[in-house]
Amino acid sequence: MNDDRPLTGQIRRHGPPPTLSEYEDCGGYAPVRTMLSHMTPEDVQQEVMNSNLRGRGGAGFPTGQKWSFVPMGADAPRPKYLVVNADEMEPGSFKDRLLLEGHPHRLIEGIIIAAYAIQAECAYVFVRWAYHPSVIALGRAIREARETGLLGHNLLGSGFSLTVHVHTSAGRYICGEETALLNALEGHPVIPRSKPPYPQVCGLWGKPTIVQNVETVCNLPHILAHGAKWFRNLGKGKDAGTKLYAVSGRVKQPGVWELPIGTSMREILEHHAGGMQEGYAFRAMQPGGGSTGFLTEDHLDLAMDFDSLSSVGSRLGTGTAIVLDDRTCPVGFVRNLEHFFAQESCGWCTPCRDGLPWVERLLADIDNGNGRPQDVEILERHVTLLGPGRTYCAHAPGAMEPLKSALRYFRSDFDRHIHDQRCPWKSQGTEA
């Protein structure tokens, strides 16, 4: 195993994913074999709890703690389910695709581990429609695993059975929200469910269910192989493990890299993404996808980990950064984001359904040179009215994070649009 890049070390960037036998030659599925013969589900839960692994889907919830709410033992409701969230539709996010296309066997191994830990007998991988190569790679890997007895009835004679199905979606961002995803899988109208009850107790078809991001699950094999302590030491600061970081925008080399969690934004931006393209200067970035708050030059030396970014009012999110350069209008940037959020609202609650289109409209007016002086204040009011605690899910609050921080860091740009009644960037001809 490639020690400092356990998630991606075996991925060939321009070749097919490792086959089952190639994976086994590098130690693949050994952790599962050991687990099935020597560890109880409680042992696995404990190891993952000790590892400090936090969910990589955006919220950063500790994985071991999530599992601890699942009813265990002979009286627990059956069947239990594991759902892998491979919806990845947040603008700017493209990290799970690398794992799905590049190393499906690692995901399957992670699935076996997570399912065993909570004693789930059925797992669904919920993949977004656009990821065709991922679906093909996963299907092939599942077949191989089944033929070897790593999936199916009575895995390797352990008495534990597990079936894995791939469900492909057909669009819509809300399907990635974990309770909406459960409704989507069941074929019900895709809106989030109210919590409690939490999915761990009452999830898919009313049974105990955990929903976990692709990257989270792919971390499990090496946690079992090398132990919790080793995993904790991979991180640079308080958080444990490595993280897939990505950068898109006007940088020299957009891409995705596996680095110690807690690597600074400056290192990611300058060293891995190659810095800004000629003729473009850095202005700000969203550190973890379209629903995370902007950060500026002043924040570049911060560690990209959960606590450091929340301490400055942003979030690690998915760890996939989007860079705003000096030749792109920040109002246009936020307008594009809010168009996405307004379009993708599921419409279940009023603040989100009615507020987001209004936000989009105000931003369009400002961007088009028709902004009114009171518009900024109305936008600010939306930041509160659509904020945490007022909606059924985190969609609307997520939509407000970039708006809130934009009003803070780019306030003079908003004012200038409104005062001059035009977009200063459009006159330079750098934008359509």
Place this chain on the structure above:
Amino acid sequence: MSRDEKIRSMLTEEEKGMIDEELSHYPTTRAGGIEALKIVQRRRGWISDDLLLAVAHHVGMAPAELDRSATFYNLIFRRPIGRHVVLVCDSVSCWLMGADRLRDRLRHRLGVGAGETTADGRFTVLPNVCLGACDRAPAVMIDETLHGPLTEDELDRLLDSQMP
């Protein structure tokens, strides 16, 4: 043949077999509804009212309920579409890398805007949210293949290569 019989006979044995295989993955049939629609759409391009009824009947769902799913998902097509579907990413990373230029080129070259199909029935152009390929911005997906980063001229050549 009555309308009912006609509708029942619309799905091919192959389609029914594939749908039944998908349905076997779930404890309830409605969970397989969306997979069933995709199987049919893949063969026929889009889901007409009659096809919707046929699938609902086969799956055992009320047509209105299946249609609610069908119209919720943006990639289930309930109206005729061209032989090739061109999804142009309109999310933020592609926008800032020049996605508007690709859209303008499509409009100019094919004479259609977002949501429209060319008169010869070859292409339907649809805006789409982030394709998960922001490192390849601006990105476009034609049918099931991702392309990017693309210049306007590269997009032109791609369209030329889509046969028929």
